[in-house]
Amino acid sequence: MAATIKDIAKKTGLGLATISSYINGGNVRETNRIKIEEAIEELHYEINEVARGLKTNSTKIIGVVIPELNNIFCTEIITSVEDILRNHGYATIVCDCRTDVELEKEAVDFLYRKRVDGIINMPVNAKGSHLRKFKKAGKPIVLIDRVIQELRCDSVVVDNRKAAHDAVKQFFDQGHKKIGIIAGPEDISTANERLAGYMEAWEEQGLEIPQSLIFRGDYTIESGVEGLETLVKENPDMTGVLLSNYEITMGAMIGINELGINIPDDLSVIGFDNLSFARACKPKLTVVTQPTEEIGMQVAHLILERLEHPVKTAGDKDKNNENNRDTKDENLIQDIKLQTKIVEGKSMKTIKE
Amino acid sequence: MAATIKDIAKKTGLGLATISSYINGGNVRETNRIKIEEAIEELHYEINEVARGLKTNSTKIIGVVIPELNNIFCTEIITSVEDILRNHGYATIVCDCRTDVELEKEAVDFLYRKRVDGIINMPVNAKGSHLRKFKKAGKPIVLIDRVIQELRCDSVVVDNRKAAHDAVKQFFDQGHKKIGIIAGPEDISTANERLAGYMEAWEEQGLEIPQSLIFRGDYTIESGVEGLETLVKENPDMTGVLLSNYEITMGAMIGINELGINIPDDLSVIGFDNLSFARACKPKLTVVTQPTEEIGMQVAHLILERLEHPVKTAGDKDKNNENNRDTKDENLIQDIKLQTKIVEGKSMKTIKE
């Protein structure tokens, strides 16, 4: 069995509390310090975080629940989050829920039983009911990428509407008239926002959108392939298309390849995310990129902020100023919205009148 | 505060052990079952896994340490591992160590303090010294992708030598003579194995390898770009090149794009991993693919096997038969080696004599 502080105490002849205090940065007499260090060395003592967690009622673990681990947009964010949290003494348990509402709830419940100190979630369940337990426990929740109306908590999102709007506007500016979109699924807010941005750009032109130019995919590679094939078949006059996330972009490129379509001569394209992939495409793709690292940073800082200054919960007795608490609560909530940017490639053709 | 079994006991008038037993699948009288269920419901009781872990000395958590979270080869494997482990009641804490030996050690130590029940590691430190603590504690270790000579433990790897060999042989079979490789770094065994396979194929032809055809990258996109540029510049007569991992493949495609090289007319290419990316390339790439899902499955089953039937450790009294222990230990160790396969694209030209 692994050594415990009891063993250290026995070996050094000191008391339990002294060892514990030393381990936690307390002061001990120099001679004792040496004795303790020796004993730790000799017995290969390593602190037992499980026991500590039970006692202190804090595990120094943050749960992270995302739809897909196997998704570079998610992993880029997590990498950034994890880095910062680790530097602040927090570890993360990452749970991939396969874009499944049931699994997402299971993951959150699991994390609750593990008594994580807080949770970061890119939610699949748009109602947020799976997070209620955490909310009630007064543990911090930070949402990524998608907000939940019913659940007031911090969030970091991207200005998806503007992202899509700007991309489509670029098409119009370059003289395109028939611009399609391969959108994401209806139950994901980012997909709807991007579609809304697309529509907005059309409205600005005072034009009616032919429904055949809108394809609803599901943010997968396969749906990107299918979407491209469908759009091309049904709109022989389409000159440009917006691909609304990374998977769809990759799928559409596969479709374009397999149909032998030339970019940008036959079709102009604006993709999404992942600059490396854009550069590897022939010709290099113009893409909308999201600030994944920045998102991660903001998320990490938000949750750290909450962990250090928890919002008072309804359970706390703050009767002396009920009003104050309420307003404070609301005021503290932060919804951070970041901007995307367009990185120019050679997949956009200028159409002269 | 969250409810405990004590609260349940109080509310139901039953004893602690009864509640505990019920929670763990024991039998209780039907009337009591109902009472307990009601109390659980009412108090929103959720088991505290921290306390349970302390008591049972098992956390039902497996630590996973990988070089990069932001790497699709890793995430595909992890996704598969996690799925299986979860179905067996185990959670995973995934730690990305940024391909840094120091951070890797920190991650492993951290997981040790968290008292994870076992560890899965795609090692950066080829000596394996960071894992000694786990080994000594008798906790199962499973290595992915890379073996460590100094540390006898289960592993799941791919036949990298054969993978590269077969790819290069295909070049020779198609009439190529000047075949380059963008290899990985010297401190990663898979990189060396793939390079060895490359060399082996040359030897079979009875040919000497011009050193200028070998570029040592570091498995990053940037090194792929650089490698391609270098190889092309120094070997105007090179007709084919093997790209030895996904990042290098992507990087090389970027280089090829930016230099305006035509595939396969100017240069034939065989890439590595990620079929979707291969399809998105123009023309579709021929690639060596690794069975990531299968790797994950094997890893998960190996560690589950160990968790249920732990290997005797050095700590056990085996001084009476040192020899016996060794052989037993050795016999139990499993080194699983999986095969890759080549998926044909259109990036390979046949050169007629």
Place this chain on the structure above:
DNA sequence: ATGAAAGCGCTAACAA
């Protein structure tokens, strides 16, 4: 600066 003792929430003998 150090030690004794209580207790975090749970499980596991053992008794009843």
Place this chain on the structure above:
DNA sequence: TTGTTAGCGCTTTCAT
């Protein structure tokens, strides 16, 4: 089947 009790390894008063 159910209850009592001890204790997992740690932190934390409260004395000394």
